Amino acid sequence: MSTTATVVTIVAAVLVGFSAVSVFLRTKWVxxxxxxxxVPQGWWNWLGAAKAAGAAGLLVGLFVPVIGLIAAVCTVLYFTGAVITVIRARSYAHVPFPMIYAAPVVAALALGYPA
Structure with a gap:
């Protein structure tokens, strides 16, 4: 794996992890x-757990590539669902926010992570 892919993967994991912590801490802007x-409040911890698992999986994937690949694909699917949810709620101005978290994961996959 290239140094660039490694750095982008770590940045992706940090951003996704930050997103998870924001949900767990019930940050107002989230x-x-x-x-x-x-989104029902009963789902919030599960959504945070999914993000946390994705972040952890991205980091583990630096050493076990198949775990990283699964985590990256699932994380992209998660944030695709988030974009769909935002669009269904007609909050079009908020569409970029889940894309910001998904972008480095997509970039890591494009750079050949995990390889």
Whole structure:
């Protein structure tokens, strides 16, 4: 794996992990939109856990490539679902936010992570 792919993967894991922690801590700028989108509060911990697992999987993937590949694909699917949720809620101005977290994961995959 190239140094660039490694750095991008670590950045992706940090961003996804930050997103997970934001949900767990019920950060106002995260949970208010979730409520506005109609996401049930009972799902929030599960969504945070999915993000945390994705972040951990990306880091583990630096040593066990198949885990990293699975984590990267699942993380991209997660944030694709987030974009769909935002669009369904007609909060079009918020569409870029989940894409910001997905972008480095997609970039890591494009750079050949894990290889």
């Amino acid at each position: 949970v208010e939109p979730l409520a506005d989108y109609g």
